Amino acid sequence: MTNSATNLRLKLPMACIILEVIIIILFGTLVKYDKETDAKQWHMEIANGSSNYENDFYYRYPSFQDVHVMIFIGFGFLMTFLQRYGFSSVGFNFLIAAFALQWATLMQGFVHGMHGGKIHIGIENMINADFCTGSVLISFGAVLGKTSPVQLLVMSVIEVTLFAINEFIVLSVLGAKDAGGSMTIHTFGAYFGLMVARVLYRPNLDKSKHKNCSVYHSDLFAMIGTIYLWMFWPSFNSAVTAHGDDQHRTAMNTYYSLAACTLATYGLSAVVAHDGKLDMVHIQNAALAGGVAVGTAGEMMLTPFGSMIVGFLAGTVSVLGFKFLSPILEKKLKIQDTCGVHNLHGMPGVLGAIVGAVTAALATKDVYGDGMADVFPDIHSGDVEASFQGVRQAISLAVTLGIALLGGLITGFILKLPIYGAPPDTICFEDGIYWELPGEEGSHEELTTVRTLDEAEKLNA
């Protein structure tokens, strides 16, 4: 039953504890309350005429909690579709998200400007940390079932760092808008993860093929993830947009985009699936593409009409991707994309970036009025033309793709080192390798695991 290669008794504790100690030390030396969370400073604001009711907590925290649910329940359960990988899907998602949000607070704090050598934090930092975490979880989807938790933690360390750098370049240097993260979160996370999956390509993965599918109840658990992501996506896209009409409009655009996307998904799924029946893979994933695809343009004056067209296209592209593109990616490009993140986050993310660039280029004072100052401050101030804002958006997409692909490439090679306790090809998609499984079902299951572990050792020998 013991297998030294995948035994994590030392590796995982060392990774967890060393990383956490580093984080705690950095928080101790660098992180402070911002003026809305600090007792003294906030009461100085109060003394200057502010009201407790104006604390940003009340205008961001409900959105934050929705995003939080997406990160931990949404992503976590979406990946429970695999028949024997539910513990790992929810559990590793939990682990790397809990790590990544702390690390992201630091990395985003570093690059987004420190105040007197300190990172000042409040609710917006929590939302942004969750956003960055989302990107890591997208990459997790590409390598799901084929990686050890130690590999995932190492991946998170690097990806969070590069995410923060890319986000800084896109939003601060290039001045692009991307409130819902079509580029910075979805495109970045997807192509980073796909590149990692490419480098970690396993030619003998078909030895675990019988586990790389769902059972009836695992698909129902996955629907919990899907539905939560779908419902709270309006909060995701609007969580950090400007207050007032911006948040309101973004949430509404996303709501209608997702609804249209869902109809497209059901329609297309019945067309392409076997025998005219619906395919759970499409419903669980493609129905969400509408949220991804309005991540950039959602705060703009896209209109519900425009949002629905974008959502409809995203759902269509996503279902077709699952049906026709994923097999090609696997066979020709050797990218084994477990969850199909290319179809849910990759292509819809790129679509969203393009929609954002076009919508930005078409912005006029006549449509936005003084609201231009919130959505496109540089156009409002006269610094740039709308068309140039569109160019900025397009360049940002290219930069994001470049950093994601290069970063994923390097990360893939780092993760390829045989020191992280990765599973052998014969026992991928299997909880038993990293989790104590419950007795009843487990007794049968563990026997299987033992057997396949033995085989694995023989193969590796």
Next chain:
Amino acid sequence: MTNSATNLRLKLPMACIILEVIIIILFGTLVKYDKETDAKQWHMEIANGSSNYENDFYYRYPSFQDVHVMIFIGFGFLMTFLQRYGFSSVGFNFLIAAFALQWATLMQGFVHGMHGGKIHIGIENMINADFCTGSVLISFGAVLGKTSPVQLLVMSVIEVTLFAINEFIVLSVLGAKDAGGSMTIHTFGAYFGLMVARVLYRPNLDKSKHKNCSVYHSDLFAMIGTIYLWMFWPSFNSAVTAHGDDQHRTAMNTYYSLAACTLATYGLSAVVAHDGKLDMVHIQNAALAGGVAVGTAGEMMLTPFGSMIVGFLAGTVSVLGFKFLSPILEKKLKIQDTCGVHNLHGMPGVLGAIVGAVTAALATKDVYGDGMADVFPDIHSGDVEASFQGVRQAISLAVTLGIALLGGLITGFILKLPIYGAPPDTICFEDGIYWELPGEEGSHEELTTVRTLDEAEKLNA
């Protein structure tokens, strides 16, 4: 394995895509941002002294998200109790809700008054669209397991339209109050659905009898739905009431009504169920009746005391309905009500309408003070007496019942046309007919399905 009658490769895509294209065209020509979601208009409000913090987004969106969870998780998972209908319960719920909320935006926009030929939308429209969707999902509960997704989409088209008309008559023409929709949502949805179920009566449904029940884990999935509906019902009833004390009071009344209802449900269930044991059907459904029954009076000065009495009665009526009335409905009236919506939405809805009429008739300036203007503007302005407001409420119940029953009757006959791919009597309550089922469990299951499909064809021949 192929069965042309229930194969949806053409029917479902056509329905989804045609409907979505119609919706998109109508949104393009008719729908605009309202003044709280439009960049230009909202910033004109700002210029006139408003604050971003006063945008209605902040005072409606948290309630909206709770309602949204009820619609997609609550209703969706509540119906997963059937052993082999989980994909369809969550999946068709998802599909028709995503459709209905778009269609409802249009239909409610049409009847509730357009501005310069346009429908102006914001957060309240999203809540109301979700409400209307809830009504459709209640009807879905009555026909669950016996209808194809195409039938459900057609039903949604008609029901949403009639819902909007009935809502307009009740709230705008008759001037009744019904914030939580005891009448407009629950009574309407239940009796509409029951009438559809009556017309679609299947004398040979007992051939699928062995599937029309739960298994252990399907009941646990259903409890996810129940608990979410229960928890967020205070948000449902208060989502569109007036700001301030009204929303606050409505949420609180609903909270206590549901708590009392739950005690009644457990008590009664143990009395009537086999061997003094609790029956999951009662817990999953009757414990929610308290939310339905304060849907009209919740915003009034019902007091927690009054709310608890109403909740206690609703739970009692609902359990007794499941035990004694449902079998009679099926045998004598030929209404096969899969989820027992008559017990959860029908009778408690009527009870709620009556409680609302009585509470309205007893309203006095002494109790409501200036708050009368929010709850009963016509009594406050002196246009009507409180007793007449009670009469309005009662008439509204009658109108709602009439439109629901007549609408359901017509809809039932439309759905009876043999063109929608409805399942044969032998394979109702079975996901395999419309969904690709996962291998492992599915392999066994699909064999069963093939066999029953063959039988079905023989029977139909």
Next chain:
Amino acid sequence: MTNSATNLRLKLPMACIILEVIIIILFGTLVKYDKETDAKQWHMEIANGSSNYENDFYYRYPSFQDVHVMIFIGFGFLMTFLQRYGFSSVGFNFLIAAFALQWATLMQGFVHGMHGGKIHIGIENMINADFCTGSVLISFGAVLGKTSPVQLLVMSVIEVTLFAINEFIVLSVLGAKDAGGSMTIHTFGAYFGLMVARVLYRPNLDKSKHKNCSVYHSDLFAMIGTIYLWMFWPSFNSAVTAHGDDQHRTAMNTYYSLAACTLATYGLSAVVAHDGKLDMVHIQNAALAGGVAVGTAGEMMLTPFGSMIVGFLAGTVSVLGFKFLSPILEKKLKIQDTCGVHNLHGMPGVLGAIVGAVTAALATKDVYGDGMADVFPDIHSGDVEASFQGVRQAISLAVTLGIALLGGLITGFILKLPIYGAPPDTICFEDGIYWELPGEEGSHEELTTVRTLDEAEKLNA
């Protein structure tokens, strides 16, 4: 199949209905809307210059709903880990929570001061009632699987009453701070429940041993509970703190404490568990200890740095408790703690109380500024020194432990009376004794139950 001793046809209905009738009568005579929920009074506030947007509903209700989810989904599903006790875990959790929140409204109203002989209620009462309910559910965890619902209702009656008394002594008499309830909720609930479990010690419980464990899917259901508790704990700790920076800071401290706790939990679990594999029991429980342990100090200027240290310690203590202390508690102290509440709520609660005392003793005007008035009003007013506030906190812990242990002791003996239909030792952890089980799986299961019931009768004879 009938077993008179555990048949609840009379006992449960009597308990439910008598309790509910008493509650309704007391609500009718004693409970009134407060000034924020009463139409007349609120509109007098409006007339005096308040705005509807200042109604406390908008600043407490989103937190309330998160707490509500923790109580009904979080606690309910956390306990579904047992393979054949899912109906009871969710269902009895639902029943006793619905009862306890009503009873808590009354008991907390009594001791926290009535106004003119009446209890005035609004959103804060709802949150506090849910908090008190949480304490009862913690105790439920200690006796899970070994008690009848009638016993649980009786326990709730007593525990809620004592909770309210203890809370009054700690917060009002002693002037301690405990917004997130490290002492009043977690320490109280845990030690009360452990003492009840001690008195109800079953020497022959190993006859049900094979049911006192999980299966694959029951562990996944439990993770729903875990993740919801984890995500919404920031709302729990901040739900009743002062508005503005206090709520904001409390939520943020809790967020980082939990993240650090999660890393510690995963690390320690791999160290101590069999074969270097992760143990679901640790992940499901210990990862939450960080929320418990900042329940007192979360609103103070603990800093994210301090919160992370506390969270890290709490996770460590909790995992070690599961591994080493729980077996000792069972063997030496004869405490059969089904869910390990001592590890999740007991020790982390005490840790939280100590952290709170130390943090309070170190409070300085220099750090808190005018914010001192919100966090430590008595220090701000000069009534006490910071060090004395620390002493108050420490005394509060001692008082809480005393009342919990003594109360649990007495309650245990009351619950030991053989009149509540408690399950025999041979069929603990088994839904079939109180629930009608669904056919398919149930048919097999019910046979088992019959057999063990027969055995039980022989044993009891």
